[in-house]
Amino acid sequence: MEKARTDTFLITGGSGYFGYRLACSLHKKGAKIILFDTIPPRQETPEDIVFVQGDIRDYAQVEKAIPGVNCVFHIASYGMSGREQLNRQLIEAVNVQGTQNILKACTEHGVSRLVYTSTFNVVFGGQVIENGDESLPYLPLHLHPDHYSRTKSLAEMAVLKASGTPLNGGSGVLKTCALRPAGIYGPGEQRHLPRIVGYIEKGIFRFVYGKSTSLVEFVHVDNLVLAHELAAVALTSERQHCSAGQAYFISDGRPVNNFEFFRPLVEGLGYPFPKLRLPISLIYFFAFVTEIIHHLIGPFYNFQPLLTRTEVYKTGVTHYFNMTKAKAELGYEPQEHSLDEVVQWFRSRGHGKKTRNSFLCRFLLHILFATAFVAVALSFLPIVGI
Incomplete structure (x- = not known):
């Protein structure tokens, strides 16, 4: 140049x-x-x-x-x-x-x-x-x-x-x-990467979503x-x-595939790769509900959403x-x-296999499955014409 x-x-x-x-x-x-x-x-x-x-x-x-x-x-x-x-x-x-x-x-x-x-x-x-x-x-x-x-x-x-x-x-x-x-x-x-590693280390990364054939x-x-x-x-x-x-x-x-791309990071830090795969529609609905909650309480408590709707699309849709x-x-x-240099960067800063915050993991999974229940229940409601 x-x-x-x-x-x-x-x-x-x-x-x-x-x-x-x-x-x-x-x-x-x-x-x-x-x-x-x-x-x-x-x-x-x-x-x-x-x-x-x-x-x-x-x-x-x-x-x-x-x-x-x-x-x-x-x-x-x-x-x-x-x-x-x-x-x-x-x-x-x-x-x-x-x-x-x-x-x-x-x-x-x-x-x-x-x-x-x-x-x-x-x-x-x-x-x-x-x-x-x-x-x-x-x-x-x-x-x-x-x-x-x-x-x-x-x-x-x-x-x-x-x-x-x-x-x-x-x-x-x-x-x-x-x-x-x-x-x-x-x-x-x-x-992005510290947020992902944070989810991995807190035990939140317990599932993947979308089709295994989706490509980003x-x-x-x-x-x-x-x-x-x-x-x-x-x-x-x-x-x-x-x-x-x-x-x-x-x-x-x-x-x-978005999740396969991050497999070397998950396993390189000593964690098992998730086997549970959830439908993307469920995760999108969960993100939608999270955004509504953030809109309501964000002025008082600006929490970090697990995922936004856009992030669901960007990671789960080809x-x-x-x-x-x-x-x-x-x-x-x-x-x-490859992600090898990324793994080494995080490991050099003390990141790696740690088991902690299992309560937070269980809490978020309970919210996710509760959201799934609500979504299924809503699907049975009659459609009321205007």
Whole structure:
């Protein structure tokens, strides 16, 4: 990546797991890096990587960080999983208004390139998708089961529509593209994997759900870093701006059953893999009831739901995509990775076989089966016409 040696990159959400990994990779190639986030990075950061504390919801703060930047990686978002998915107001402010602020700052300050980190969810809402590609239309906004997916769709549409917008001062036009990654994994990932390991260690992970043949996808953090670097280069004149206005699905390219993907992690930490398989309709109903309860008591007790409806769909319903377009236009070739390094990362931090919190496990299982009973009972109620 010769281009990276003279470029200055602004990375929104740069203190997060993926943003920081992207920053370090670009820094090693000689690029100048500005991390923009609400909190500093947890990891030790090279002295010449600049951290700017700010919030993308505040345009004035965005504007202070952007002068002199050649390319923006817009990674910052909110509401991807867990209880965050239920905070509609904050999701809207960060994902939609925040993205508008980034686009405005780029055009007003002459930033010619923007790579947006999107999601599979812009086309997926619980329907089966096998080997889908970028010709799939956006899922109609009212069909999204969660506000995060809806707002990410709105943000991606705005980013791609902005490609070709004239820059202030007559210095060219803004070139944009969007990458739609699968679920991210890798050693040190802090959003999903600790939550999963917590469920395993607390004895909650006693069942799987959905069909054993259902397939989903994941992307290793290093493959996602590679895709972003390639996308930024593909927006340059040296590559004839070939990625401008385009969206790309990004994954490891290996569809797998969600629970089988995590088997090495479960067994690597010394726990038995569950044998009980439950129907996805039951788990979805359980998640629905949990969300209602959270809506009612969330203002007083913001508990972490075991699963949300979107998480049930994303883990239990087949949806995977081919990457012909990313390979042809970006030159993306994902490297093969496994969960071995993830297992070692957790074991090195004291995680492993422990038997505890059996009461919590029994309590949650009782709730699940009570929910099943209610669902079955409701199915026998007569349908009353209006």
